[in-house]
Amino acid sequence: MSIHHGRRPAAILLGIAIGVLPAATAASAADTAQQTAAAAHDEFRIVALGDSISLGYEPGVTRAADIYGYADRLYVNALLGGRARLDNYGALGLQSAGLTKLLEGATTGTKLTADELQDYSAYAADAKAQADSVAARAPEIRDSLADADLVTLSIGGNDFAALVRGLTGEANGDALSAFEAAFDDKLNIYAEQLQANLRTLHTLAPQARIEVADQYSPVSKIAGDTMYKALNAAIDKLSARLDDIQTKLAAEGVQVDVAHVGSVFRGQEVLYSHFSPLFGIIDIHPTQAGYEQIARAFAAPIWPAYTEIAPSDKAANPAPAVYIKGKLLATANKPQLKSNTTFLALSDVAAATGAELKWDNKTKTAVFKQNGREVKLTIGAKTILVNGVARTLNVPAYLQKVGKENKTYVPLAAITEGLDYQVAYQAKLHTAFINS
Template identity: 45%
Template sequence: MPLLLRRSFTLITLAAALLAAVLPTAALSPASAASPEAYRIVVLGDSVSVGYEPIEEIKNGTAAPYGYADRLLEQSLFRTRSTLANYAILGLTAPGLANLLQGAADGKTLQAADLQNFSSFDPRVVAYADGVAGRTRELAADLAKADLVVLTIGGNDFSPLIKAAVEGQSAASASQIIQDGFGMRMNDYTEDLDKVMVGLHALAPDARIVMSDQYLPLFKGHELYPLLLDKVKELSKALDLFAESTNERGIPLKVAHVSGKFAGKESSYTYFNLFDNFDIHPKQPGYEAMAQAFAETIWDDGYRKPAPRAEEVPVSVVINGKEPPSKPTLIKGTTFLALRDVANAVGAELKWNQAKKTATFNKSGKEVVVTIGSNTVYVDGIARPLQNPAYFQKEGKDVKTYVPLAIVSDSLDYQVVFRKPIMTVFINS
């Protein structure tokens, strides 16, 4: 969680609703979970890494969170087969994360109380933390195979200092509390963070590690805003120096500078409300800004989005990182793709038999034969039923064979992931 966290009972009760919406880990495609070539992302940290938002839809269990980590999965899918496992815990501190990683290293099943003191939290949040802490062996296995580890941690470490300053204090007294306590808290934080990074690198020796700095969710007109913004900048510089020192020790850590994206936009990027059970988690624009900061740190080409769609186009399709020229169609609830576009995107051979109205797709020893109007597809000579048959569609002077998306996912062993928040199907060979 970021700076200025207040553990109000209302916030924590709402956070507990995530239990029904977020699993500690998520394999996003049946084909990808066991695929050794998949790019594996592991998420650690606090409620910001969980993707928490204090909104009624989550409170009522009718919506899943859509945070920066969810967006990073999409960014990775733009580039390659990808999977994501999320072990973030609401309210987690840096010492708590160090204890979680130590449990994973020891192969020891833990409980929430083994990580840190959760006594002030709603019991359902404690149950959530128990669930993650009890899966340390699975965490260790995922980290051992990880290509990338991303995390947010530190907001809960600094929040007691900020809370002491803003509650019932004059501006002068609050400023003094912050000035006197920040340096000591910073020293404790970097010491704990060092333990986290050493333990994390031991568990994930082949992974790049990217953590965020801390954004300031205080509105710009608040009297403490200038001081706290200076402290946020100070923390960001300290984390850069910390990353340099860890890199010198062979730990590949980078810092995603989220704070700069939020500066001056706090009112539109966070839920901060000083007067009524205030919450400081990101709104959707804030989570997207975080994802942008992470993506710009991880990938040279930065943050990607699907191309704008016409109204009649139901979804975007991205095949091996590119959107094909022919747009998908939707017929009776089934999405169809032009088989030629799939073949071109993955470098496959596609042959057309005019007499039989049959298309034969060959790639890496796999052969798929599709006949126009037939409810059967042949995969390596074996017949498989097809609920919705292929059809012709004329595009200018060309006539293309359109096939159901199921042919690509079920017959070609490609990873196919549908991401509803951005209405995009990712296909990676």
């Protein structure tokens, strides 16, 4: 099961740690502001709650831009279909009781601290700091849930962590019997807390599809058949209990989907988790391959065809790959990157967006029109006019030699934002998603 050893992996965490993941997990502040401004548009809103699995943590991660967990993958799949938003409130080390407190804070609109959620004394300082940042945003969680279309939850691994550590330390007959008895007691408590938390989520997010993941074991057969069978028997028992909870809540009018990740990880533990005691690695978090499988499990009820986007090669292509209205931009006019700004050929922007384009060769000025909006810019000018209002450009439009022709290259985000598009950049993929 996804047991989160809070004392260990958190210490190397974060530059992610404090307050950088309230909205689109790997997005810039400007991107977040754009998403807020896009609230008047239809957009698919995802809220990820729970522990470090929802956060997307991996050992060795030190920057928010390097996080690409299951929630980020769901966000990308949503962006392929239109505007989307991700609010990620995953907290390192969070247990079921801590989630209850967090949802109570969300219900009352009360800012909290990590210590008000649960006992964080055994966790590293940066893990507690990250949890503090999530707890303080409890009022935001309430607002996010109220508008959510999809709520995903990963919780429980930390509830069972001590039991599993004890079993992996000594897997003899007495230890197995003690584990099974203690696990059953802990499972009953976990199930009761989970039901209550799911009911609260339904109240806070009445329009959302709610999905909860079961647990996986990171321990492969190399640890021994006895331990392997015991852990997976526990996983099966927990998964069956979640199915029972799903049925019970459905009778109450609370619809919940269970994402069965435990069965997906079984037999693939070495590939899907970082856990490898033979090499001194006891971190149990998913690898990128593991997070992809979790994303697929969450996505199955929503998207018939889940799409995994390959990262763009930043070394070969400094400018990011660009998806406009869900389609990858394919052009002979290679995108350019100047001062961290992506430029595309004028005609490519018009073709991809479908905007009307007029070009004044005398003044070297382009005018884009779409849905009652107008964007006007001139080669070399440091401002752009959006519906007649000037906005400053970091880098102006310019002429670029492409083969034997001179092409006018324009700042992509400035044009599309001016036309009221959402521009979302996924740093891990080095890819921009642009939607009307």
